[in-house]
Amino acid sequence: MKRKVGIMGGSFDPIHIGHLVVANEALNIYKLDEIIFVPTGNPPHKEGLKADSFHRLLMVNMAVLSNNKFSVSDIEIKNPGKSYTLNTLIEFHKLYENAEFYFITGTDAIFNLPSWHRTEEILKLCRFIAASRPGISIEEVNKKINEIKEMFGGKIEILQIPMLQISSTDIRERVSMGISVKYLLPESVEQYIIKNELYRGMGTHLPV
Ligand code: NAP
Secondary structure, three states: OOEEEEEEEEOOOOOOHHHHHHHHHHHHHOOOOEEEEEEOOOOOOOOOOOOOHHHHHHHHHHHHOOOOOEEEOOOOOOOOOOOOHHHHHHHHHHHOOOEEEEEEEEOHHHHHHHHOOOHHHHHHHOEEEEEEOOOOOHHHHHHHHHHHHHHHOOEEEEEEOHHHHOOHHHHHHHHHHOOOOOOOOOHHHHHHHHHOOOOOOOOOOOOO
């Protein structure tokens, strides 16, 4: 039988409890054998992540420590070029000869997926799982998914997670304004952010 491997792709700037809940739900629902978190190095579509890849990678490592089915890959971070999902999937297919891959990311990705680098090939190499957060119209996402399937084929599904109300953007804003982020991310990650003064605005302090 093929090994079922989840690849959790995202900036993780920073990783939070919502991401971990998504990964755990995907593990249960799709009966995955493992999930590999792959923080983006140099995303092709946007500029200026807020924390260095070095910090993002370390925070993801800390966050997944307590789950033996979770691991982290630096495959995109150590690659100096653009982080294309197609290249990542090709590399994982080489590493795991007898596996099927589930690429897990946010639903926002669905709206841009047609303009990703070689979408059709990506969809041949994985099942695409889009985790939805409250406030995103499932009808709109489903409409887009149907369009993409008509254009490129492939398997694309929505995974609805209420806990994903938590967002990295909100966490960064809270930190910059000195508002507590306790319980929104693993304590080790919160402590790491404080210690390394990540996401701080000028003159603001994170309450401990
Ligand atoms: P992002 O900026 O980190 O996230 C976009 C949205 O999706 C945010 O709302 C984010 O929430 C959410 N999200 C991100 N990762 C998630 C995950 N694993 N589970 C649940 N929600 C998640 O990510 P992005 O830049 O859209 O990239 C997502 C993935 O797609 C990455 O692996 C990236 O390399 C890949 N991608 C590839 C291409 C390409 O190959 N051409 C183009 C675009 C994206 P938070 O802010 O709370 O994380």
